[in-house]
Amino acid sequence: MTIEKYVENEATVFALSGWLDTKTAPELAAELSGLDAGIKSLIFDLGELEYISSAGLRQLVAAHKMVSGNLVLRNVRPEVLDVLRMAGFDRRLHIEA
Numbered sequence: 001m002t003i004e005k006y007v008e009n010e011a012t013v014f015a016l017s018g019w020l021d022t023k024t025a026p027e028l029a030a031e032l033s034g035l036d037a038g039i040k041s042l043i044f045d046l047g048e049l050e051y052i053s054s055a056g057l058r059q060l061v062a063a064h065k066m067v068s069g070n071l072v073l074r075n076v077r078p079e080v081l082d083v084l085r086m087a088g089f090d091r092r093l094h095i096e097a
Helices: 025-033 054-066 078-086
Strands: 002-008 011-020 041-052 070-074 094-096
Touching (some): 002 025, 011 054, 054 070
Parallel strands (some): 041 070, 070 094
Antiparallel strands (some): 002 011
8 A cells, every 4th residue: 555645725625546455555554653742634635546344444433533624535436435335434434436
């Protein structure tokens, strides 16, 4: 997995590509741990994310807990969206397919 981090309109964006699974989830955890406490807006651009496992889902939950404002999942591919829906994330997170 590759992680590109940048700022867009006062939001921190993580553009993820590849697989977010048990092997790569610690990379995302390390990036998230480097964020300022009380971050207000976080966007995950998942347009290039091909697969997400339960370990990846746990990282999204961790990110959701640390954001004091808005968390958005955008450009979600259909195969990843299916997993998010099965886990019930579509009822708790803002998803832009």
